[in-house]
Each structure stands twice: as structure tokens, then as C-alpha cells.
Amino acid sequence: MVCPKCGKEMRTGYLFSSKDGAFSFAGKVPGALENAKNTEGFVKLTGLKAGGRTSVGASCCDACRMITIQY
Ligand SMILES: [Zn+2]
Structure with missing residues (x-):
């Protein structure tokens, strides 16, 4: 993968969470009591992972x- 900003080859690796949980994406960060899936533009990136770090392949x-990620 090449960097969309400078066009150079990117380093591959993983984006991961700092504690048990899951990464998602949306146009805005939903409130803590809101169901995140109802947020406009919601995209699920990872599932929950008990007993380990949630991670997704990424380029840096x-x-x-x-950082770019593909889902
Ligand atoms: Zn770059």
C-alpha cells in the first residue's frame, strides 16, 4: 500500500486497542449510552476479543x- 499523502510505500502492521474492546468507524463518536451501530455511517471494523488485544491489519x-486500514 502506498501513502495517499506522499505516495511512498507504507510500513505494514496492525492497529490495535489498548484494552479489550473493538474498533469501529462512524461520522461522529456516539455517546456512551447510545448504541454505536445506530450512528450514521457506522462501519464495524473488528469484533470483540476476550483475553487479548483487538487488532486490524494496517499500513503506516x-x-x-x-495510518490506513482496510476492512
Ligand atoms: Zn506519507
Whole structure:
């Protein structure tokens, strides 16, 4: 994967959570008491992972401080 900002080859790795949980994406961060799935533009990126870090494959450009992920 090449960086969308500078066009150089990106480093591959994983984006992961700091504690048990799951990553998702939406146009805005839902409130704590809201069901996140009802947020406009919601995309589930990972499931829950008990007893380990949630992770998703990602590419990193150190120069641009850019992380891209594919779901
Ligand atoms: Zn870059």
C-alpha cells in the first residue's frame, strides 16, 4: 500500500486497542449510552476479543503520521 499523502510505500502492521474492546468507524463518536451501530455511517471494523488485544491489519507512513486500514 502506498501513502495517499506522499505516495511512498507504507510500513505494514496492525492497529490495535489498548484494552479489550473493538474498533469501529462512524461520522461522529456516539455517546456512551447510545448504541454505536445506530450512528450514521457506522462501519464495524473488528469484533470483540476476550483475553487479548483487538487488532486490524494496517499500513503506516511514519513521515506523514498516516495510518490506513482496510476492512
Ligand atoms: Zn506519507
